[in-house]
Amino acid sequence: MHPLRSLGVLWLLPVALMLKENCVPRKSVPYHSNNALQFGEQGVSNYSTMLLREDLDLLVLGAREAVFALHLSNISNKQASVKWEVTPTQVKECENKGKDRETECKNYIRILHKMKDGRMFVCGTNAFDPECDYLRYKNGELTFDKAGEDGKGKCPFDPFQRYASIMVDDDLFSATSMNFLGSEPILTRSSPGYIRTEFKTSWLQEPNFVSMTWMPESEQSKEGDDDKVYLFFSETAVEFDCYNKLVVPRVARVCKGDLGGQRTLQKKWTSFLKTRINCPVLNSKLPYVIQDSYLWCDFKLPWQNCIIFAIFTPQSDLSDLSAVCAYSMSDISKVFSEGNYKTPVPVGTSFVKWVMYSGEVPVPRPGACINNEARKLGITQSLELPDRTLQFVKDKPLMDQAVEPIEGEPLLIRRGATFTRIIVNQVQAADGQKYHVMFIATEEGTMLKAVNYDGEMFIIEEVQLFQPPQPIKIVIFSNVTGQIYAGSDSGAAQIPLASCERSSSCVDCVLARDPYCGWDTTDEKCVLLSSSQRELIQSVTQGNASLCPVADPVQPVSLSTRPGGELKLSCPSPSHLTNVRWEQNNNVLTFSPRQQILPDALIILNATISDSGRYRCLSVERSKAGEFSTTVADYQVSIDPTDTGNKGLTSVSQPLTDSLSIAGLQAAVALLVISLTALLAWNFYKKHIPLPWKCWTAQNSSSDNNHVVEAGHSFIQKGVIT
Known part of the structure; x- marks a missing residue:
């Protein structure tokens, strides 16, 4: 193959990948004020914490040094607000510790959860000295209790550090850093009885926390099991032999009722286990790291039928792909309850290798919750677990088997703007089938709407929500209003699940393949299925536009x-x-x-x-x-x-x-020719491509010189190009 042909093949590789990824949205909707309802206030930024108070018809929005109560049906309508600002003394102390007074030495609202009594638990970074309080909404006003509760271990010090938290029965589970430097990562439960992870690299090593979710696994459990809290994060791997640090995505699990051990693991989790979670992207050699997850459940079905949807991005700057993978909760649970453990094995004097543990496993099973099997042994709480079980889980918290995605591959792979957040809604289409619709936020302030139809990924649209483009930091969904709420640095936005009116004809409506929308032949417009009693034209799996009536001819x-x-x-x-x-x-x-x-x-x-x-x-x-x-x-x-x-x-x-114009075309062609000539000259100079006569000489001197193109690199065996 001629060197220029090799170069041509390389140019075509990204195109081939793009076709394989099926990443083109059918429609791109540029920014317009009609795209979404907006909220933002002058001088306030970082709208990145949200709490749905559907009982109060409110969206509670946490930002930098402020909390807002917005009308749930129209967030442009502010109901109340309250400031939580740091004092000049706190700013000075923060600045003396080497932090920036204008960005870091502020109070960023990071924790916002509803409690059983109707109050809201709120925590802020508080100029690198985290603090928590209780917030009430009464008579149209937001007021703090001014409890001044210590926020260390609950809320991050650094406003730009990833964290995760969840409130379960007024118990706060939080994954963050315990100290000012951010060097002591922990997973904690604040009550009843403070409990945390060990400060060991085998438990957590330079983690990047993403999200947490609670599973009611005790409900109708034949084993008498406990509820679980799952943590999704990425961390530096301990189990791989690498010269450089390798980051891997993880899922960890703890039992809701864990009280720690009596002697071993005092006030530490006795149920902390973790494992790798895979999302294979185009045979990438480096694992993709998790950025967000969303738990979808049909509450008419057992918890084992729940699905975790997660987004992944590359850990290398050489790729701009993002992916979505889905996981069955039953598969995740099975890895922890039945899988093998990994164990560290010393190699030489200064190296430890992690291998699958093949020895005897103690009873009760290490990392398991208190269940009927443990109760038969007279163990009713974690404080009664034997030291042998506790020492095992203390030394071996890592499982050997990784969690694989449903169908063994991603639902979606896309090149371009990095994915940041995801939510999923299930909708029943006109064909009676139910489909998962994914709403995926990006770093450029856009929202993708995508559906997987029997293995075919179809992106319905991509809508620009924020201008100028900026990362979307949080996305939540309300079942009451059927609205999606997104937050960024500059403000918050509210959009419906579907904007059927964007399709102006029957063919356009049907080819959009949006399960929320159908064509009303009476009113001659694309409408929501849920808002019409008529039989609408829709074909989501096939996109069969021949179902549409013949349209009126376009007037010339x-x-x-x-x-x-x-x-x-x-x-x-x-x-x-x-x-x-x-x-x-x-x-x-x-x-x-x-x-x-x-x-x-x-x-x-x-x-x-x-x-x-x-x-x-x-x-x-x-x-x-x-x-x-x-x-x-x-x-x-x-x-x-x-x-x-x-x-x-x-x-x-x-x-x-x-x-x-013709002149414009001629100028563009001339510029392209000059650019290609310069590129080839530079490659000849750097010897990335041999001169034609040298290539001809090499071809005549050796009949075995074969050109190989592999993984985007061109080389000649025994030949000139390497």
Whole structure:
């Protein structure tokens, strides 16, 4: 293969990957104030903590040095607010410790949970001295109890450090750092009785906490089991032999009723176990790290049917892929309750290797909750567990088997803006089937809406929520309002589950394959299924637009120009998945120097009499059901020899400055040629590509020189390129 062909193959690799990833949203909705209801106040930032108070019809929003109570149906309507600012003395002390007074030495609200008595438990970073308090909403006002409770071990010191927390029956479970430096990561339960993890690298090593969830595993349990709290995080692995630090995604588990041990593991978790959680992305050599998770459950079914949806991003800067994987709670639980343990084995004098433990496992099983088996042995609480069991789990908290995703692969892989948060909602479509719809937030302030149809990942749309683009830091969903709430540095946004009105025709509505939407033939508009009593047209798995009635023909627009003049015929594409096809007098047009086909227009240059006639622009979109074409624009063009007007470009809906001139094309081509020439010259100079005569000489001197392209690198066996 010629070196230039090798280079061409390399250029095509990203394209091949993009096709495999199926990452193109059908529609991209640019930022507009109508996209979402917005909230933000001047001088306040970091809207990254949210609490749904559906009992009060409120969204409680935590930001920097402020808490807001917003109307749940319209967050633009502020009901109340309260400040929680640090004092000048606290700012000074924080600054003396080397922190920035304008960014770090503030009070960032990080913990916000509802309690049984209706109060809210709130914690803030408090200028690197975390503090907690209780918040009440009464008579339209927010007020603090001013309890001044120590927040260490509950709330992070650093406002930019990842953490996780959950409130279960007024017991706060929190994963954060215990000290100012952020070097003592812990998983704690604040009450009843303070309990935490060991300060050992085998328990937690440089973790990046992500999220926590509670599972009511004691309900109707035949084993008499306890409820569990699961923690998702990434950390530096101890079990791999690497020169550099390797980060792996984890899931850990503790028992809700764990009280610690009597002698061994006093006031420490006796049930802490962790294992790897895999999300294989295109055979990547480095594991992707978890960024967020969402627990979806059908509360009519047992907890084993719950699903964890998680988003993953690469730990290397060499990739810009993000992925979504889904896991069965029964698979996760099985790894902890039945899986093998790993054990450290000394190798030499200064190295420890982790291998699968094959020895005898103590009874009761290490890391298990108190269940019927333990009660038969006279053990009714963790304080009564034998030291042999406790010492085992203290030394071996790591499981050998990793948790694999459902179907063994990601639901979605996408190149571009990094995923930050995810929520999932289940909806029943017109076909009677239920589908999981994923709403995925990104670092660029957009929200993806995606569905997996029998292994086919389909991205319905991508909507820009914030301007300028900025990372979305939190996303939650209310079953009461059917609304999604998102927070970023500059403010909060509220969007519905679906905006069916974005589809203006039946074909567009059906090809959108949105399980929330269908075409109403009576009202002739795309509407929510839940808001209509009529039978709507919908085809989510196939995208069968042939179900639509024949649409009214598009009325042609008359245009004329003089011989030698120019015309621009606009044709806005309804989606990213369509191909545009132009016809002149029912004959398909192809690109030519005088008739230039752009993604959104046809430009006719130096018009002649032969350019007269009927022009139609058709949008062609393919789905599982076939190929569907829709007339988007229709023009009747005439070339008038008596027209004495300017020879400038005539455009239907766009000004001259938007058009593409021949000079512009020539300049662009010239610039491209110069750039490619410079690139090749640089590669020749650096010897990344051999000179043609050297390559020819090498080919003639050895008949065994074969070119191989593997993993994006081109080389010649026994040859010149390495």
